[in-house]
Amino acid sequence: xxxxxxxxxxxxxxxxxxxxxxxxxxxxxxxxxxxxxxxxxxxxxxxxxxxxxxxxxxxxxxxxxxxxxxxxxxxxxxxxxxxxxxxxxxxxxxxxxxxxxxxxxxxxxxxxxxxxxxxxxxxxxxxxxxxxxxxxxxxxxxxxxxxxxxxxxxxxxxxxxxxxxxxxxxxxxxxxxxxxxxxxxxxxxxxxxxxxxxxxxxxxxxxxxxxxxxxxxxxxxxxxxxxxxxxxxxxxxxxxxxxxxxxxxxxxxxxxxxxxx
Amino acid sequence: xxxxxxxxxxxxxxxxxxxxxxxxxxxxxxxxxxxxxxxxxxxxxxxxxxxxxxxxxxxxxxxxxxxxxxxxxxxxxxxxxxxxxxxxxxxxxxxxxxxxxxxxxxxxxxxxxxxxxxxxxxxxxxxxxxxxxxxxxxxxxxxxxxxxxxxxxxxxxxxxxxxxxxxxxxxxxxxxxxxxxxxxxxxxxxxxxxxxxxxxxxxxxxxxxxxxxxxxxxxxxxxxxxxxxxxxxxxxxxxxxxxxxxxxxxxxxxxxxxxxx
Numbered sequence: 001x002x003x004x005x006x007x008x009x010x011x012x013x014x015x016x017x018x019x020x021x022x023x024x025x026x027x028x029x030x031x032x033x034x035x036x037x038x039x040x041x042x043x044x045x046x047x048x049x050x051x052x053x054x055x056x057x058x059x060x061x062x063x064x065x066x067x068x069x070x071x072x073x074x075x076x077x078x079x080x081x082x083x084x085x086x087x088x089x090x091x092x093x094x095x096x097x098x099x100x101x102x103x104x105x106x107x108x109x110x111x112x113x114x115x116x117x118x119x120x121x122x123x124x125x126x127x128x129x130x131x132x133x134x135x136x137x138x139x140x141x142x143x144x145x146x147x148x149x150x151x152x153x154x155x156x157x158x159x160x161x162x163x164x165x166x167x168x169x170x171x172x173x174x175x176x177x178x179x180x181x182x183x184x185x186x187x188x189x190x191x192x193x194x195x196x197x198x199x200x201x202x203x204x205x206x207x208x209x210x211x212x213x214x215x216x217x218x219x220x221x222x223x224x225x226x227x228x229x230x231x232x233x234x235x236x237x238x239x240x241x242x243x244x245x246x247x248x249x250x251x252x253x254x255x256x257x258x259x260x261x
Numbered sequence: 262x263x264x265x266x267x268x269x270x271x272x273x274x275x276x277x278x279x280x281x282x283x284x285x286x287x288x289x290x291x292x293x294x295x296x297x298x299x300x301x302x303x304x305x306x307x308x309x310x311x312x313x314x315x316x317x318x319x320x321x322x323x324x325x326x327x328x329x330x331x332x333x334x335x336x337x338x339x340x341x342x343x344x345x346x347x348x349x350x351x352x353x354x355x356x357x358x359x360x361x362x363x364x365x366x367x368x369x370x371x372x373x374x375x376x377x378x379x380x381x382x383x384x385x386x387x388x389x390x391x392x393x394x395x396x397x398x399x400x401x402x403x404x405x406x407x408x409x410x411x412x413x414x415x416x417x418x419x420x421x422x423x424x425x426x427x428x429x430x431x432x433x434x435x436x437x438x439x440x441x442x443x444x445x446x447x448x449x450x451x452x453x454x455x456x457x458x459x460x461x462x463x464x465x466x467x468x469x470x471x472x473x474x475x476x477x478x479x480x481x482x483x484x485x486x487x488x489x490x491x492x493x494x495x496x497x498x499x500x501x502x503x504x505x506x507x508x509x510x511x512x513x514x515x516x517x518x519x520x521x522x
Contacts, residue, residue: 161338164312164330165352165402174350178341257342257382 043226044152051226052233060215061234068200068211071128075135076196080134083143089145090116108141112199120207131203131211138199146191150184151177182254186227190247197239263290265313265328265406265438271319280306282463283320288354288406290325293432293439293476295449299497305335307464308410311440328438329356329406331404333412337382337391339398344500345370346379349398356402369397373427389416396424400431404446407431410442425452429476446493450486451479461500468496 027045034044043051049078055061086104090097115137116130123129154177204213212231219227268289274279280303288294298304309315310322312332330350339348346366353362370376373393383391392415399407409428413421429452431437443449449456456470470489472479479486506512 020279046303157334157338158340160312160314161332162351164314164332167351175343176340179340182342258384 006239019024040223040225043229047226048229048233051215051224053106054171054233055227055230062208064212065238068204068213071131071204071211072135072196072200074128074170075132075200076139076193078132079139079192079196080143083140083142083188084147084185087144087147091148096198108145109135110201112138116203116207124206125209127208127241131200131213132208134199134203134207135196139196142192142195143188145148146184146188147181150181153184154180179254186247186251186254190243190251193247195243197235197242201235262292264288264323265290265323265325266440267323268307268320269323269475271307271310271317271322272319273310273315273317279434281310281317282465284464285320286466286467288438288440289455290438291436292454293441293452295443295453295456296459297443297446297449297456297493298464299461299500302459302461302500303464304444304459305410307459308440308442309407314466321355328405329402329410331399331402332405333396333399333407333409334412335414337383337388337395339391339394341383342379344382345375345386345394349401350396352398352402362401362404365403366397366401369401374399378493386493388504389420392416393420393424396427402439403435405435406438406440408440411444412441413443413445413448428452432476446490447481449493450480450489452476456489456493457497459504460496467500468492 020246030042030045034042034047038157039047039056052061090100112134116134120132124131158176158180159172162176167175201209201213201216204211205217208214212235216228216231216251219225264287268284268286270283270285272279272283273280284307286294286487296304296307306315310317312330338344340351343351348368349366349370350362353366357365367376370379375390375393375397378390383394386394396412399409407428412428416424425448428439432439439452441449441452450472453470454472456472458467458469459465460467470493472486472489479485481490485507
């Protein structure tokens, strides 16, 4: 126990040292490289930082980020709910499985740009609908497939045990099905969020008149490369925060029964 | 003698393979009935039939009304996301009120030296401990009928002897009816009032033994019991008919080949 704690501290500090070193290496190379290029091609970290501050002070950052977040969450959570329900229905019904399973594969293998073009045709530019549609259609198969696999891997022996001990269907659903699905659900959440976040930006860049993606396209058109970099940093940071501050701790907390010590 | 379970002309096949072919036998109330056979003799299928997990194609299984049955499976079927105590409650709450359930559970855990582990998750326990929890869960619903499928298969000798003693104690104190499935002739002879020897094809009942001696007085060194064990083993040898290692000329040739002569 004690040894393992010491080991984990050692491993932790090792990984902190490694990632800090990597950070400084990247930053230094950036500074050196930026010295040799026109800021239109590669702005320096200082220029990007001041662009960041400007975005914040003008309120542009908050405005567009909020719009993007709202769209991401609407599209993402509808995909989560629909994907989950679809997986439940398809795993129970042979007919639905035969009809809908290929449809989902088609949705999954269609390149996002096709969906985006279609969405622009159907819903037009400057609407919330276009990015939300794209997020939904890109995240849905990810959620569905993970949950569907999860349902297939539920331990039949545990269900048998519950049945011989006279457990109700409701109890079996809530106390065996749902907990079995949690690992699959969490990994679906995490993968789908990365998809959703990228799709939002993509859709806003090409098919919307607001949001971070739109701000990116404006900065690009105006040759504001420093602002472009600033947005990129915001996007990556946000993704990291969701992954490491929300999703991973959630995973550790919900799956504490998997710990071996 | 009242019958707790009665199998009448039961038939069960998987595809072309008839695993149980027109078999009848009964489990008398207040007795330990043992189904003994080598692997592949249809024991587990009979167990599943008795538990109602699968249905016979033919024949009927009659149960005495109002008996509460508990189950112990070959390998522990514990819910990994529930603690030891929660796993026991999972079965108990379908039968007992909270106060009674807690009293029984606490005593059983304490008697088995698992009091300190009631908040542990299965992943934190050894294999033997898990199987003990499996058995405690069965006893903790305060059953009338106990169905055991090779309950001691995966535990070491010392624990096996201990668990057998526990089983016998409960059998006497609670006037239990027990159906025990095992492949171990010694175990059958030490525990059972009635033994059915299952054969190779379709769970053919090769022979029945009744032992009219209190279990606590039985010793394997006792001539009568020893003779029964020997007889069972010779029936097993007939069933298996494994000539491959006999020095009968055939195998010598094979060994010669392998040795490259």
